[in-house]
Amino acid sequence: MNNLNDLEKKINSELNTKIKNSEIRHNQLYISIDCHDLVDVCIFLKSNKNTKFRQLIEITAVDYPEATKRFKIVYLFLSHEFNYRIILSYFINENEVIPSLTSIFPSANWMERELFDMYGVNFKDHPDLRRILTDYGFEGHPLRKDFPLTGHVESRYSEDQKKVINEPVKLEQNYRNFDYESPWKGTEYIKRQTEKNDEKN
Numbered sequence: 258m259n260n261l262n263d264l265e266k267k268i269n270s271e272l273n274t275k276i277k278n279s280e281i282r283h284n285q286l287y288i289s290i291d292c293h294d295l296v297d298v299c300i301f302l303k304s305n306k307n308t309k310f311r312q313l314i315e316i317t318a319v320d321y322p323e324a325t326k327r328f329k330i331v332y333l334f335l336s337h338e339f340n341y342r343i344i345l346s347y348f349i350n351e352n353e354v355i356p357s358l359t360s361i362f363p364s365a366n367w368m369e370r371e372l373f374d375m376y377g378v379n380f381k382d383h384p385d386l387r388r389i390l391t392d393y394g395f396e397g398h399p400l401r402k403d404f405p406l407t408g409h410v411e412s413r414y415s416e417d418q419k420k421v422i423n424e425p426v427k428l429e430q431n432y433r434n435f436d437y438e439s440p441w442k443g444t445e446y447i448k449r450q451t452e453k454n455d456e457k458n
Contacts, residue, residue, distance in 0.1 A: 309338045311335075
């Protein structure tokens with residue numbers, strides 16, 4: 258391929274029914290597809306002599322909690338021979354099961370496990386779909402936007418039991434009441450006290 262424009266035309270002509278949208282931005286080719294076309298598109302990108310995208314760099318997700326199709330799944334591919342990058346993406350529902358790429362790109366194994374752990378995305382035909390970054394018995398998926406910042410449980414050492422225990426997160430009430438507009442203006446009770454003092458003077 259001489260340039261990205263030629264590459265885009267080649268991919269669109271070969272996969273015209275499978276490509277929903279394509280554009281060149283930041284010297285990279287962005288392609289949108291449907292989830293069920295993922296395997297066919299990836300096989301073409303990897304094996305075609307004019308593309309040769311033989312390295313899967315990353316798989317990630319973007320969470321849109323209010324959208325009907327909550328997650329945007331994003332794949333980054335690199336062609337060493339032509340020095341081009343492709344960013345492939347599609348949208349899925351929250352509980353949708355998507356195809357695994359481990360049979361095409363073995364490096365997808367850990368990347369898909371990370372998506373499963375952090376976002377709760379399930380992959381069909383993955384050889385070992387387990388959590389990879391969080392601990393055994395961890396609740397929830399930390400990179401979802403509706404995951405609480407403090408988590409659901411906390412670990413601490415119990416002097417009574419002489420071991421590390423997990424218990425529900427308990428926040429002191431004063432940490433829950435964020436009743437100020439900015440740290441410089443102070444909380445409501447301080448404002449009220451200041452106003453009373455001003456009235457006296």
